[in-house]
Amino acid sequence: METSSRVEMILDKLYNDPANPAGFAGVNQLWTEVRKIDASIKKKDVQQYLEGHRTYTIHRPRRVHFKRSITYPSGYMTDVQCDLADFQKLSRQNNGKKYALVAIDVLSKRVFAEPVRTKKSNDMIDAFEKILARMEMHPHRIFSDKGTEFCSKEIMDFFRKKDIEKYTATFSSVKASLAERCIRNIKQRLYRFMSEKHTLKWTEVLPKIVNAINNSKCRVLGGLRPVDVSFNNAKEIREMVFWPIGKNKPRKKPRFKENDHVRMSRSKKYFSKGYLPNYSDEILQIDLVKRKLIPIDTVCVTIMVNCSKDISTLRN
Template sequence: MALTEEQRGYLESIWTNVKHTAAFSGPYKLYQIVKKEGKHKIGLKGIREFLSDLESYSLQKRVQRKFPRRHILTDSIDTIWDGDLQDVRNISKDNEGVQYIWVLQDIFSRYLFTAPLKQKTATNIIEALKAIFASGRKPEVLRTDKGKEFKNHRVVSFLKDEDVHQIFTENETKSNFAERSIQNLENRLHRMFTHNQSYEFLSKLQSVTDNINNTPSRPLGGITPASVTKKNVEEVRYSAYLQRNKKKSAVSKKLRNTKKERKRPFKFKLNDKVRISHLRRLFQREYDQKWTGEIFKVSGRYRSQGLPVYKLKDFAGEPILGTFYAQELQKVRTDDNSIWKIDKILQERKRKGTVEVLVSWHQWPAKFNSWIKKSDVKEV
């Protein structure tokens, strides 16, 4: 049942009153306080809907980070490499001015490549790739995030000439294989720093990389990344991937026998309006805005590897690149009575006796700037 105007007024009066214990609280705490006061009978669902209509809540709503995601499937060595940069600017003075480590990992074999960079320019990226490719290994596909250094036209052209297909990740996990490798590399380097009482790594980087490549890998069933070659690909694929998946399937079958298997339902309908969770940077503070101010529409939905995923479009009908999990979206409700915040009044004109203003909308791209009646602009 929809909330009445009286109920909405009551919830707004206590939620925005900084002297009230319910001020700016989450749905469950607000529900508990409303229930305790007993002035109105409002369920948790109604409170969630009320809060989702408030921009001040929906932009700050906690984002779920851990949830089942689709797997990247590759069936051979050097099919797909993941790449990312490790930032070491804070210790560059101890390492001849090196500011980044270019980390690449073959997804199938988990084999790691590293290259020190003094800057993340196109020239540095290309020279590092040339050195790595000269070792005799090269991927069919290179996967990175959308950093400017990777999208530079010279890097794109170089990879094209090398017959390497380049793809960019569109979601917040970005280059997750390379990022995990960076974490592993970072852990080893920091232990070395502590042992040596020095932040110098440049002369030892290749040795540390070799050590990682010669360490048994759990995802490979105990095989070392360095021992995976084109000659034993089928053996590795069977022992590390197919056998492991058989065990998982056996466990899943037992679970299906005890509990009816259900497909994950779709959370959103076509044309639902949603916000997208921001791609957070490491160490971003929790009170920073977590969701886009711009609102999008669900344009498509389907299941991939059994997981519901969604396609989006903006309010101009232009498709948004990539697919999104339900956990990366938040439903919002808007109608003709919704209030939209204005960033700036850019121009003013008079047409057929009516004064109009060109406005830019708060947290919306410039392409949505539009003319509205000046009389519709209100101070809030």
């Protein structure tokens, strides 16, 4: 329903008055207050009014549920994710070891871990050498976050010599999720052990905990243990774990349409203030919407820069 000029005037008066309970508030509060004046005004009218209001749209809460492509492994030990577990506060009790390099095979969920003294390239290469020596074969690809310890020239040269493709997240906000979840699992067991034994030494017990995790049944693998996966059954495991993803799921209708007008969300750090603007002042127009089916069903949007038209409704 098109909002009439009379309704817009009422909403303007309420929303732009800081002394009013609806002043610079959200949809529900504004609707509650405007119905005291005119009960015929619908919630949809209020939403339409606010979506065309500059102040509301740039300060609108930013909900981030960005679906990313999964890591689809070629086979057993072909694709590995890695990350560093931080134990800096316990370094004095562990011979100066501040970190643990953790690597996980994407298909089998097999875990490898090695204590590391520092993030320097020589220490990291040392740890990678030990982990690669324990693997049944060198992986084809290794993925990590954008940490400098994984991106130095020495590290990249090391992987090149080993004939391993090294992939790094494009943005610092993107992490190696499998490796991070694995680190959480390791730390949970480690800290429970340390609480029970009244100790802060983790380097000696780390191999035992990693071995225990590799011998634990894994729900994703259909109840198999990571150590049960081998070159012989890798194909069956791969089909069981990865083939059903996205299968038989209804395809969602794209949220945006071509020629919709939007604002881009601002890039924020983890502890940025929630009351600051979340969206840019620049108004953009969607040029193309296309569906990407592999490896997951997602929608890609191409944006046309700088739309100077008068916009009555914006979508964030």
